[in-house]
Amino acid sequence: MRHGAAAIRAAIIDLDGTMLHTVPDFELALNGMRADYGLAPVTQAVIEPMVGKGSERLIRDVLALDYGPERIDAVFAAAMASYQRHYLAINGQKSTLYPQVLEGLAALKEQGMRLACVTNKPVAFATPLLAQKGLAPFFELVYGGDSLPRKKPDPLPLLQVCSDFGLAPAEVVAIGDSSNDAEAARAAGCFVLTVPYGYNHGKPVQTINSDGIVDSLLEAAKLISAHNDTAT
Numbered sequence: 001m002r003h004g005a006a007a008i009r010a011a012i013i014d015l016d017g018t019m020l021h022t023v024p025d026f027e028l029a030l031n032g033m034r035a036d037y038g039l040a041p042v043t044q045a046v047i048e049p050m051v052g053k054g055s056e057r058l059i060r061d062v063l064a065l066d067y068g069p070e071r072i073d074a075v076f077a078a079a080m081a082s083y084q085r086h087y088l089a090i091n092g093q094k095s096t097l098y099p100q101v102l103e104g105l106a107a108l109k110e111q112g113m114r115l116a117c118v119t120n121k122p123v124a125f126a127t128p129l130l131a132q133k134g135l136a137p138f139f140e141l142v143y144g145g146d147s148l149p150r151k152k153p154d155p156l157p158l159l160q161v162c163s164d165f166g167l168a169p170a171e172v173v174a175i176g177d178s179s180n181d182a183e184a185a186r187a188a189g190c191f192v193l194t195v196p197y198g199y200n201h202g203k204p205v206q207t208i209n210s211d212g213i214v215d216s217l218l219e220a221a222k223l224i225s226a227h228n229d230t231a232t
Helices: 023-036 044-050 055-063 069-090 101-110 123-132 156-165 179-188 217-230
Strands: 010-013 114-118 141-143 172-176 191-194
Touching: 010 156, 010 217, 023 044, 023 055, 023 069, 044 055, 055 069, 069 123, 101 114, 101 217, 114 156, 123 141, 141 156, 156 172, 156 179, 172 179, 172 217, 179 191
Parallel strands: 010 114, 010 172, 114 141, 172 191
Antiparallel strands: none
């Protein structure tokens, strides 16, 4: 965090790989879809690097394990419908909270932070998942990957939150696990903190251009508090 910068008034927090370990849910839903096409199941290790770029990209990447581009285009709409049906049926069954997520969100709220969840997951998946895991009450806003015309790494969702909150981007921090979060934050003019335990498309978190790596959302809350104590 930059010394002398503005105080942080809001945090935009990612979902998959940041607050929740959701790859086990993806495994169930994607393998349900693959079974509909007579394809063999894939493991979490195969799926994890594919997570975070939105459902459309995820389905295409998973189909590309077996199909060429023309076949993917031919079955894509039906495969997406199959995946969505399977995902809605199991949403949240196998996903788990990362350590100190609830404590971190509570600490941020105690500091007076306004909180938004911005994820590339479809909002129809994200909203019930947040509610199921006890996260929904912390967030004023939730934007999914299909809520706006563009998703992360485009800065639009983050800029929309800044506008909704009436804050300058320099007063907002994004917290996520991947380069998508960092690229969106940098382009928007927000601070960005990265957690090391998420997905990041299979690449080391140290390769992300962020303002710091935090072991948990609770550590992020402490860092933000320390920043605000010295902010101008």
